[in-house]
Amino acid sequence: MSSINLQTVRIGFLGAGSIVEAMLAGIVKNRLLLPEQVLITNRCNQDRLQWLSEQFGVSACSNKHTLISQSDILILAMKPKDAAEACQSLRGLVRKEQLIISVIAGVSTDCLGEWLDIDCPIVRTMPNTSSAIGLSATGMAANRFVTKEQLQLATLLFEAIGSVYTVAEEELDIITGLSGSGPAYIYYLVEAMEGAGEKAGLSREMARKLTVQTLLGAAQMLLHTTDEPALLRKKVTSPGGTTQAGLEVLESFRFQQAITSAVLRAAERARELGAQYQ
Ligand SMILES: NC(=O)C1=CN([C@@H]2O[C@H](COP(=O)(O)OP(=O)(O)OC[C@H]3O[C@@H](n4cnc5c(N)ncnc54)[C@H](O)[C@@H]3O)[C@@H](O)[C@H]2O)C=CC1
Numbered sequence: 001m002s003s004i005n006l007q008t009v010r011i012g013f014l015g016a017g018s019i020v021e022a023m024l025a026g027i028v029k030n031r032l033l034l035p036e037q038v039l040i041t042n043r044c045n046q047d048r049l050q051w052l053s054e055q056f057g058v059s060a061c062s063n064k065h066t067l068i069s070q071s072d073i074l075i076l077a078m079k080p081k082d083a084a085e086a087c088q089s090l091r092g093l094v095r096k097e098q099l100i101i102s103v104i105a106g107v108s109t110d111c112l113g114e115w116l117d118i119d120c121p122i123v124r125t126m127p128n129t130s131s132a133i134g135l136s137a138t139g140m141a142a143n144r145f146v147t148k149e150q151l152q153l154a155t156l157l158f159e160a161i162g163s164v165y166t167v168a169e170e171e172l173d174i175i176t177g178l179s180g181s182g183p184a185y186i187y188y189l190v191e192a193m194e195g196a197g198e199k200a201g202l203s204r205e206m207a208r209k210l211t212v213q214t215l216l217g218a219a220q221m222l223l224h225t226t227d228e229p230a231l232l233r234k235k236v237t238s239p240g241g242t243t244q245a246g247l248e249v250l251e252s253f254r255f256q257q258a259i260t261s262a263v264l265r266a267a268e269r270a271r272e273l274g275a276q277y278q
Pocket residue numbers: 014015016017018019020041042043044045077078079080082085086103104105126127128129180
């Protein structure tokens with residue numbers, strides 16, 4: 001594996017759904033790998049494979065055996081409920097020198113290793129769909145068989161689609177609740193803000209533009225100043241003004257509690273999924 005580098009590595013995706021589409025878009029756009037270095041397969045949807053292949057130039061592979069024998073890195077990207085069966089069907093095909101990377105929520109590296117029935121290097125990750133534009137926040141943890149070089153390679157791969165944080169494996173469930181599921185919370189907020197603008201008479205287009213620019217500006221402020229979010233919030237809030245009136249409504253609906261509970265519940269769900277399909 002030490003001789004494998006980004007110029008020569010071949011990566012096989014087992015699973016070709018939403019997260020793989022986002023990752024392919026990021027990887028191909030970023031030119032990290034040539035499309036010829038990427039193979040994809042799924043359970044049975046040929047149309048989907050063909051579409052991804054046309055979209056990104058990667059090779060669709062309906063034969064799992066071919067994909068496994070030709071790949072240096074295998075990316076497991078099926079739903080947690082399908083993971084046991086998928087891994088068990090790979091028994092005897094996966095080679096010890098192959099690096100396994102999982103993006104599956106909740107499922108531990110120990111569990112994957114048992115299903116695969118081999119002591120192989122496994123990197124468990126939690127990216128998000130902003131991978132498509134190179135802005136994922138990805139948590140990553142490695143099992144004891146992963147070498148320094150393999151971890152570096154996995155890090156380089158995910159850095160091409162965003163920021164990477166190497167963490168203790170136990171932290172991946174809360175990372176799943178926070179940044180794996182996180183884009184959905186933000187989109188939900190955008191739906192509500194844009195809907196409010198529209199309800200009060202703005203065109204949908206104008207409401208969308210104002211909402212997105214506001215979000216972008218706030219995110220950039222958080223990146224570029226050392227101010228805490230609470231201080232930035234206070235700077236917007238004139239006593240007795242409009243923001244205070246708005247925040248009071250959010251408080252009456254226990255906004256902060258709702259968001260905190262959502263993140264923690266999603267993390268708990270990741271743990272449940274891991275335990276449920278074990
Ligand atoms: N969608 C998201 O935002 C994120 C998803 N994830 C994780 O990624 C995984 C996939 O999620 P999505 O892409 O959203 O799901 P999806 O339902 O869109 O795609 C799942 C894919 O797995 C394939 N599949 C099922 N069984 C298979 C097998 N035995 N062999 C090969 N392929 C098989 C399906 O055909 C499908 O292409 C999940 O475990 C999820 O927890 C992780 C981070 C973010």
